[in-house]
Amino acid sequence: MPQNSPKVRYHAVTAAEDGQRIDNLLLGQLKGVPRSHVYRLLSSGQVRRNGGRVKPSTRVAAGDQVRIPPVRTAERDAGPPPDRLVHRVREAIIDVDGDFIVLDKPEGIAVHGGSGVPHGVIECLRVSHGQDYDLVHRLDRETSGVLVCARRGEPLRRARQALNHPKTEKLYQVLVHGRWRGGPRTVDQALDVHARQAGERTVRADEAGKQAVTHFDALDRRPRMSLLEARLETGRTHQIRVHAAAVGHPVVGDLKYGDGALDTQVSPGRLCLHAWRMRLVHREVGKLLEVSASVPDAFMALLDGAS
Incomplete structure (x- = not known):
């Protein structure tokens, strides 16, 4: 009520x-x-x-x-997450390291419930591993890859502090439209959230926004698609997706910032953005965690089809 x-x-x-x-x-x-x-x-x-x-x-x-x-x-008890979702999240665990649980989060699963999604990863983990765990960081629902959770208290506090350490790394693999020309490229373009409707955020380049820096490099390039590594220097909303589109290489399967006509030709079925490696470094205790999750096979299948 x-x-x-x-x-x-x-x-x-x-x-x-x-x-x-x-x-x-x-x-x-x-x-x-x-x-x-x-x-x-x-x-x-x-x-x-x-x-x-x-x-x-x-x-x-x-x-x-x-x-x-x-x-x-309007408090609504969503009840416990369904067994099939708990099982899917449990199967996504790739490492349990002391106070940390690391998952290769599947695309399409939210990290937590809310905004019309009753359950997410963290609710499922609390069913299978107890109530002590919380999210260290977040991934968009459409993004797959490395997701780190930590035991509440000192482990969680340290891990969240480590996110701001200059030696902490968050690396993504991203499949984009078009053949990437040249070598590494840095995109330094301020971003601003300019619309928020029913929890949905849209971001655009805006000099009055917050500084956003992404470092791109090509891992594999074909005539119609390229597989890139993206290293975040800042962590703004939808940063990789907006920056990739800004340099003429929209992310494959990106319904918000991408190229719908090109996506129709390849039918990717998902956003082709994957968090593949994270290295957490804390100023007091040094390295906390270093984990990776291989790029999905679907990315390589699409890339091979674009040759």
Whole structure:
């Protein structure tokens, strides 16, 4: 039943939440509230951290006080995830390393429930491995590949802190339309989220936006397609997809920023973006984790067909 939250409340950020983006924190605190409404609360200044205004990308620290305004919620118990989804997520686990669980996340599975998706990877992991685990980072639902989860508390805090270490690496393999010419190329193009409807975000190049840097290099090139490695220097929404399209090589199967006419010719059936390697480095303890997940066979089949 819908119910009104009677008053403003304040949430003290825990050690496990240290380093988390404030939009993700709110989505966890405001179960049942549409994602679009959470972003409206942020943009209107109703959400405050230690008394100051925040942006959705602001990261919180342990001990911060977050003001959460009264909102009308519609709590819906989605129940436990179905067995078939739990099994699929369990089968995707490629490594259990102490306090970490690493998956080769399949394309089409969300990392967590919300925005019309009742269950995701983390809900399934909590069924099979207990409630102690949380996401270290996120991948879009359409993106496959390396996804790291950590035990709550110190392991999770360290892993999230490590995301900002200069020696931490996030490498992707991406299949794009067209033959890549020349060698490595860096795209330094500011990006801005300019539309957000029902939780859907669209990004465009905008000098007034946030700096975004992607380093591309060709792994394999054919007359009509190329397989690239993309290394993120920054981690903006849809960064690889927008930057690839900006240099004339849209990602194969990208329904938002891609080339629909070219996709129709090859029928990829998915977004051809895969997180293939992650190396987490923490300033105090050194390397935390280094893992990889091979590029999907479907990528190579499409590439061979484009020869």
